[in-house]
Amino acid sequence: MGGNGALSLRAEGVTLGYAGRPVVSGLNLAVAAGEILVVLGPSGCGKSTLLRAFAGLLPAASGRLVAGGEPVTGTSADRALVFQDDALLPWRTARRNVELALALRGVRRGERRATAARWLERVGLGDAADRLPRELSGGMRQRVQLARTLAAGPRAILMDEPFGALDAQTRASMQRLLLDVLADAPATVVFVTHDVDEALLLGHRIVVLGAAGVAAEFPVPASRDLLLAALGAAPEVVQDARPETRVEEREAV
Amino acid sequence: MTATRARGPRADATRADATRTDVTRTGAGRAGGARVSGLLRWPVRAASLATALLAWQILTAANVRFWVRFDRFPGPMDVLREFGRQVEEAQFWQDIAQSLVRILTGFALAAVLGVVLGVATARSRWAGDLLQPLFEVARPIPAIALVPVAILLFPANEQGIVFITFAAAFFPVLVSTRHAVKALPVVWEDAVRTLGAGRRRVLLRVVLPGVLPGVFGGLSIGMGVAWICVISAEMISGDFGVGYRTWQAYTIVDYPGVLVGMATIGLLGWLTSAAVEVAGRRLTRWLPREER
Numbered sequence: 001m002g003g004n005g006a007l008s009l010r011a012e013g014v015t016l017g018y019a020g021r022p023v024v025s026g027l028n029l030a031v032a033a034g035e036i037l038v039v040l041g042p043s044g045c046g047k048s049t050l051l052r053a054f055a056g057l058l059p060a061a062s063g064r065l066v067a068g069g070e071p072v073t074g075t076s077a078d079r080a081l082v083f084q085d086d087a088l089l090p091w092r093t094a095r096r097n098v099e100l101a102l103a104l105r106g107v108r109r110g111e112r113r114a115t116a117a118r119w120l121e122r123v124g125l126g127d128a129a130d131r132l133p134r135e136l137s138g139g140m141r142q143r144v145q146l147a148r149t150l151a152a153g154p155r156a157i158l159m160d161e162p163f164g165a166l167d168a169q170t171r172a173s174m175q176r177l178l179l180d181v182l183a184d185a186p187a188t189v190v191f192v193t194h195d196v197d198e199a200l201l202l203g204h205r206i207v208v209l210g211a212a213g214v215a216a217e218f219p220v221p222a223s224r225d226l227l228l229a230a231l232g233a234a235p236e237v238v239q240d241a242r243p244e245t246r247v248e249e250r251e252a253v
Numbered sequence: 254m255t256a257t258r259a260r261g262p263r264a265d266a267t268r269a270d271a272t273r274t275d276v277t278r279t280g281a282g283r284a285g286g287a288r289v290s291g292l293l294r295w296p297v298r299a300a301s302l303a304t305a306l307l308a309w310q311i312l313t314a315a316n317v318r319f320w321v322r323f324d325r326f327p328g329p330m331d332v333l334r335e336f337g338r339q340v341e342e343a344q345f346w347q348d349i350a351q352s353l354v355r356i357l358t359g360f361a362l363a364a365v366l367g368v369v370l371g372v373a374t375a376r377s378r379w380a381g382d383l384l385q386p387l388f389e390v391a392r393p394i395p396a397i398a399l400v401p402v403a404i405l406l407f408p409a410n411e412q413g414i415v416f417i418t419f420a421a422a423f424f425p426v427l428v429s430t431r432h433a434v435k436a437l438p439v440v441w442e443d444a445v446r447t448l449g450a451g452r453r454r455v456l457l458r459v460v461l462p463g464v465l466p467g468v469f470g471g472l473s474i475g476m477g478v479a480w481i482c483v484i485s486a487e488m489i490s491g492d493f494g495v496g497y498r499t500w501q502a503y504t505i506v507d508y509p510g511v512l513v514g515m516a517t518i519g520l521l522g523w524l525t526s527a528a529v530e531v532a533g534r535r536l537t538r539w540l541p542r543e544e545r
């Protein structure tokens with residue numbers, strides 16, 4: 001559904017800040033098309049700020065932000081942001097929140113309802129579709145937001161601690177869902193988390209953001225891809241069981 | 254292995270269900286409690302009105318003169334009798350219709366322009382610079398002080414009265430809309446923008462629905478001041494209408510008639526405010542109970 005495949009992202013000597021006070025200075029960072037880059041770092045180091053900048057919500061004070069070879073000048077449906085805090089429209093039910101993303105993508109009215117229902121089904125909220133955000137728990141709201149974003153089929157997904165409010169089991173199934181979706185519709189992902197396990201599980205590459213830009217960078221060993229391929233190639237494994245299997249195998253490593 | 258594992262997310266769903274049931278239960282419990290105390294509140298409300306009526310009856314029947322004088326003041330029965338007489342006359346209903354047309358026209362204009370200009374001045378620096386100074390200067394002028402202006406400006410009385418009603422209701426709507434726009438959580442707009450919405454769609458899908466609770470606060474106040482101003486304007490320069498008729502009754506020393514006029518204004522004001530309130534509640538059902 002997303003147009004033209006994954007989008008590469010690049011920050012070239014980028015300084016970001018609020019009211020002239022820099023938060024991130026002279027950052028250089030390149031994310032290849034289709035890569036999952038995990039960003040770790042202490043609170044307040046500018047992880048959310050960086051995602052907002054890539055999303056086009058915050059202009060760079062200096063330097064250049066590039067997406068798919070084009071300079072980032074504003075927001076676009078190609079670069080969706082899954083917000084850390086509550087970003088659902090409170091007057092729309094879960095389903096209508098997802099439908100909004102589809103409408104903005106030009107999906108025909110007649111198809112929106114079924115498509116939105118399907119995405120809510122995929123995040124495990126099939127029976128919560130007609131509830132308002134205030135009638136959902138924090139974790140359920142995060143999953144609706146995930147469904148809304150994935151339904152839009154963006155070419156780059158900027159995820160700001162998207163699974164932070166989920167219990168371990170749901171978190172594992174959302175991680176699995178994300179990887180499944182990316183396998184069908186490739187997209188570049190910048191994923192912010194505090195959870196090192198999650199970083200190792202999802203990332204192709206992990207960067208640690210510090211006060212002076214990228215403080216450290218780690219490739220994730222190739223065994224991860226082999227592991228995922230092995231899991232994907234086992235058709236008798238019940239889909240719901242996969243995340244736990246993976247967690248176990250990871251713990252065994 | 255698969256069987257137990259497969260239950261994983263389902264267990265989560267069950268847990269979510271349990272949470273939901275709890276929520277519903279507390280919700281129902283609270284609603285149930287509210288219904289009971291709501292039932293208890295109606296007699297209290299009725300008793301409050303009845304007590305006022307009774308006090309009025311006693312004070313007038315006993316011709317009390319204790320600094321305030323009730324000896325020439327009509328009692329509730331006189332007023333009720335006069336009311337009964339008036340409802341049989343076409344003129345009473347014509348006056349009501351006239352006043353309602355005036356207030357609804359002025360109020361509708363104020364609602365539309367107040368919301369449009371409130372959003373415009375809050376969201377566009379250009380519109381803000383252009384219009385805001387004008388509004389700040391015009392706002393403190395009591396709408397009723399515009400009667401001479403209205404007489405000068407408009408060819409007919411009718412338009413002048415509608416203009417004054419409009420002026421009265423416009424500013425509360427404008428100001429509360431402005432504040433509501435400024436207070437909108439930025440994340441709602443940001444989220445919809447990163448899903449590909451442009452300015453127009455943000456306006457239609459986020460700003461307008463999001464400011465509704467604030468707008469309705471302004472509409473409620475606006476409806477109240479609109480009544481004050483339509484009645485005053487009718488008293489000063491009307492040829493028809495409840496305000497005009499009430500003042501007429503006073504000039505011919507028909508005190509029961511004056512009080513019938515006042516009661517009519519009270520009832521109409523209450524009904525129109527209730528209509529605004531009900532519309533507001535319907536359109537903002539999504540608000541948490543406490544804020545509603």
Ligand SMILES: Nc1ncnc2c1ncn2[C@@H]1O[C@H](COP(=O)(O)OP(=O)(O)O)[C@@H](O)[C@H]1O
Nearest residue numbers: 018019023041042043044045046047048049050
């Ligand atoms: N809207 C804002 N206005 C001013 N300062 C902000 C704003 N948002 C974040 N900051 C500041 O920028 C710094 C980085 O914030 P943020 O990017 O949210 O950190 P992180 O997501 O890594 O925890 C913090 O010091 C924070 O106080």
Ligand SMILES: [Mg+2]
Nearest residue numbers: 047048084160
């Ligand atoms: Mg953050």
